[in-house]
Amino acid sequence: MSLLLYFIIVPLGGAFLLPIISRLRESLSDWVGNAITALLLYCSVYGVITASGKTVTYFVGGWRPIADIPVGINLVMDGLSGLMLLIVNIVALLVTLYSVNYMARYTDKGKYYTLFLLMVAGLNGVILSGDLFNLFVFLEITAIASYALVAFGIEDEELEASFKYQVLGGTASALILLGIAVFYQTTGTLNLADASRVIAGIGHTPTVLFAGVLFMAGFCLKAALIPFHAWLPDAHPAAPAPISAMLSGVVIKVLGVYPLCRLFFNVYGITPLIQDIFMVLGVVSIILGVFLALSQWDFKRLLAYHSISQIGYVVLGIGLGTPLGILGGLFHLINHSVFKSLLFLNAGSVVYATDTRELKELGGLQRKMPVTGATSQVASFSIAGLPPFNGFWSKLIIIVACVQAGQMLFAVLAVIGSILTLLSFLKVQRYVFFDALKEKWKNVREVPFLMCVSMIVFALLCIGMGLLLLPQISAVTLKPAADVLYTGLEYATKVLGG
């Protein structure tokens, strides 16, 4: 099915056309940007429904495998890729919708949409690519676009944050490429499905494991798990709000968590040692991330630390390796995309209206900005895990899975992390939206219509995503994704057939 190719070609083509189109008329770039993300969302919904949990492989240029050994590049969409595509493109559409008004604060929207679409092309490419080197190339496309987007305002702080991000991101890329080189030398293939067969044959030799260590370090840097997190609290707040939403919402997951899962579950085959590493990294991130968040007074910086903590839940759930744990981890991954993007957009709206991110300077905005206030309350309750919002269900599943797997300590720590998250967001709500209205915010007004629409849709998703657990809906979304990881090495057979 050549539909898979469109996920990469359409945004890439759009990115190259936009600089010309925006020359003609600035407002055209809004239309084109939104049309492309809408088209991508349509394609991903269509793709997920038609594939209905099966694995779809597309051989680029018609180079089909010879005697089950792949000779060309292949794109693969299985349950996990489908789920990731869906969430990436939903967030991308709502974020471009929000950008129409928000990015009017900055100059040159054409360049903004160009970089944005390059980032989306890279993200879709990482999700779909069936071999390691293409994964690396798309990962670099996303990374370079996001380095530039973080510094889009080119003020002092943004440049500083982006430089830090670039140095650490560059180190991560070098580690990943070195890993790929070692991996290729040992297995003689870069195709994930083929490599998975080769590794099943030769076992986990020291060189294979050495490549694994390099991958682990590189992708954990991209995912910003503690102790690899230093760049995230600078880079995510410095970016314009829609980009913060993309970075925290989907980029760290697609560049970090997704390749880790793909490699260690589908190619290496999960072992208790790798599971332990996942779980320990996850729990350390949950607890330290939330403690670091508690002491923050900058709205967006606080949210950035919570991203580290919430990614910890995802990795903890997936690391448990039980069907329930993986399901919970993936469910939390998509839930976090939704509520963390919404929170960053809320922070963006507050900045749009007041020009400050300092919690102590704000206060009493609930009356003045009812939509921003109400949606941020939905998002705060979701991230804190209060029922019936989506975050509650996924955290519940992860904690139940921890107890089932006999990891009582991890379950307790996950609950503590959740309580501290609630505390931290009560602080945000009190200082920004409740409290007494300060004199200088007397003339603050609600943000423009399109920004409200985007936030309201996110809020509805937060409320409604618990429905994904219903058996009928879960059967085409969550269940196939969790099965891909749980059945692990069957990946090779599904992709190459035979």
Next chain:
Amino acid sequence: MIVFILAVLLFLVGLYGILVKRNIIKLAIGLIIMEYAVNLFFVLAGYREGGTAPILDGDLAPGTVFVDPLPQALVLTAIVIGLGTTALLVSFAVKIYEKYDTFDIRKIRKLHG
């Protein structure tokens, strides 16, 4: 074997630069050294003793040893990506110098925490 160890040593030199140096230009150079060490490593991984160029033509004796072409193609791509990242990094270094009047990362500290 010795060439691989040397390539990894070069990688470590670059890593040392990133971890220890305080000048942002030197950080960029550290990153470049690291990237090139990886590229070198990758090309060496595809090298075969006494191999010929991997081009198919009619009059090849059976059993001819080829140099592995895949790493060469990949390294070429990686070099281009490296060019992109390096250009961006250095242009940012220039911008930072315009804003802060220094290359010293100890003095570029507007972000807290």
